[in-house]
Amino acid sequence: ETGVTQTPRHLVMGMTNKKSLKCEQHLGHNAMYWYKQSAKKPLELMFVYNFKEQTENNSVPSRFSPECPNSSHLFLHLHTLQPEDSALYLCASSQVNEKLFFGSGTQLSVL
Amino acid sequence: GENVEQHPSTLSVQEGDSAVIKCTYSDSASNYFPWYKQELGKRPQLIIDIRSNVGEKKDQRIAVTLNKTAKHFSLHITETQPEDSAVYFCAASLSGGGADGLTFGKGTHLIIQP
Numbered sequence: 494e495t496g497v498t499q500t501p502r503h504l505v506m507g508m509t510n511k512k513s514l515k516c517e518q519h520l521g522h523n524a525m526y527w528y529k530q531s532a533k534k535p536l537e538l539m540f541v542y543n544f545k546e547q548t549e550n551n552s553v554p555s556r557f558s559p560e561c562p563n564s565s566h567l568f569l570h571l572h573t574l575q576p577e578d579s580a581l582y583l584c585a586s587s588q589v590n591e592k593l594f595f596g597s598g599t600q601l602s603v604l
Numbered sequence: 605g606e607n608v609e610q611h612p613s614t615l616s617v618q619e620g621d622s623a624v625i626k627c628t629y630s631d632s633a634s635n636y637f638p639w640y641k642q643e644l645g646k647r648p649q650l651i652i653d654i655r656s657n658v659g660e661k662k663d664q665r666i667a668v669t670l671n672k673t674a675k676h677f678s679l680h681i682t683e684t685q686p687e688d689s690a691v692y693f694c695a696a697s698l699s700g701g702g703a704d705g706l707t708f709g710k711g712t713h714l715i716i717q718p
Binding site: 535537 | 608638640646647648649650653693695699705706707708709710711
């Protein structure tokens, strides 16, 4: 374990559902990230939080809504997703300007 | 923004031989270049990184070289072993890895043939 825990590991949802992904880091880091990993594509940065403040939003559709209540927890709220949103969603954390540590990811399937 | 190209997409080598994976980046201001290894069904894990003030870094069988002028960097694995089979990702960052996240290449699937 690298100290970054994601739940759930697998999620299947319909296009009208609302669900949330959770990430928790136990490393004392002050930056947290959401990445999307699709087949045949690079890891795509979605959101960055530094000291609980969102500093990056890479043109992500509004059906993805992040929440960072404190430096240890990060959520990704999902609403009315599309089948093309099916992917592995990876959370990561770091000290600002230092190495990223990834969680194991949530494998999301949208039906 | 930054764009990272990675080649090849698949690399098959005989066990014991060397493997080289190459990446190019577009933003000359990028200053941090990590490499991640992702085994099937597992998380990406950092295996080595290099900053722009260094041209080469080694860690046992793994080395990374950086050519800032040409804007490319490479991963070298010597004496490859079956456990080296995985997908390898290069990345580049403007801020040393953290604040703005990393821009990743598409990955190289390394296959070690016994």
